[in-house]
Amino acid sequence: MRSCSHPIQELTNNVFEKKASLPADVMCPYIFSDRPVNVRVTVFGSGPPGRIETRVNADGSTSVSGVLPPGAGRHYRIEVDDEAAGNKIRERLLRYSVENDGDAVDDREHKALWGRIEETLNRGGVSYEKVRGGQAILTREVIESLMELCRETDPVRRHSIRDLFSDKSVAKADRPFVVAWLLKEFEAEWRIDDQICVTLWTMATPAIADDLIRLIKDRRYEDQRWVLAWGWPKPRTREPPTSSHRFLAGNQHADGAGGIGQGAGAEVRPRIREFLKDPDSDVRREAKRTLKKLGFPVETPPPPVHLVKARRSVPKGLEEWSTNLDMEDLNPTLEKLAECVDSGFGKQEIAEVAGVADEMKVDQTRVFRFPVTTKAGSGEVWLGSSWMISTPRTWPSTPSRTSSGSSRSGCP
Secondary structure (H helix, E strand, O other): OEEEOOHHHHHHHHHHOOOOOOOEEEEEEOOOOOOOOEEEEEEEEEOOOOEEEEEEOOOOOEEEEEEOOOOOOEEEEEEEOOHHHHHHHHHHHHHOOOOOOHHHHHHHHHHHHHHHHHHHHHHOOOOHHHHHOOOOOEOHHHHHHHHHHHHHOOHHHOHHHHOOOOOOOEOHHHHHHHHHHHHHHHHHHOOOOOOHHHHHHHHOOHHHHHHHHHHHHOHHHOOHHHHHHOOOOOOOOOOOOHHHHHHHHHOOOOOOHHHHHHHOOHHHHHHHHHHHHOOOHHHHHHHHHHHHHOOOOOOOOOOOOOEEOOHHHOOOOOEEEEEEEOHHHHHHHHHHHHOOOOEOOOHHHHHHHHHHHHHOOOOOEEEEEEEEEEOOEEEEEEEEEEEEOOOOOOOOEEEEEEEEEEEOOOOO
């Protein structure tokens, strides 16, 4: 999972954690403008949430309405030094405002779009469930119809259509066509839908090798560049050009080393080693992975002696807790867990978990079992770790992992 980096979301988190109070001002980029436009948002507070009621009418149609308690909605003041942008912001805010029953409007629009998506898929003889489950291939006619529907759809909803394209739903013969379209979508809407780069990564073809290098070198695309770099191994018929080596050697982060570095020569290896001391744990991890692939010796973690092979062996009825973590937060969180026990979970065990987490792939889950002792006696701590790329839409962010734990000792 990648943590959301949008300023309003960060403020919301800080208010929830009592690190900030309202009212408060934040500066946000307006992402629907061809030129940079900054917006000052004053957040006054949030009222109680409303609820949506759906009713099937006698004629078979569906009515959607919102039920709003007094004071519902969020209360903002928005200032922008751009009249055109200000008008667009005002128009959207009024459309989805409490006074306009905005939740119901949003729900109707969502249902209408999915009705058109399912109609398009059905014309091609496939269902959404089979496409997302990797059990159906999209025909060229359906692909082109979905692309046309995407052009007609509100930008903030287009991800629902783009998500249908994957290496499992698109035949190899059609991938160059789809990937070329996705490249244009990424350049136009990377700030709105940060999952386009993931789809490009998984479907990259030799034909887009030069485009990948161009996008990866462009610092405008921020943290999404390293995700694109993981698409580099896909074009195996080409060697990384000298320009990619220069990019890696001059990049301020090792994000992307994992992709481009796989083809890098010995001249860039010393530069990659420098990233092992970077203060960012994600950078250190990617540099370490790259050096291992290039054959350089790196420090190895303790063997995973507490790793449970059969996840079904996790006992039921344990007291559970879970949290979403960036890798930067993994060790500090595990150190807090270690403070809850007297023995059985310390530095060695923390290094063991971190070492396994470093090697995990997307969508993998690993489970550990640690016999521990506490003041209450002996017990067990079961710890699960997963890595997913699954982020709130619209705002770019960085990858992280999520960990959860269960304990017989009542900790934490």
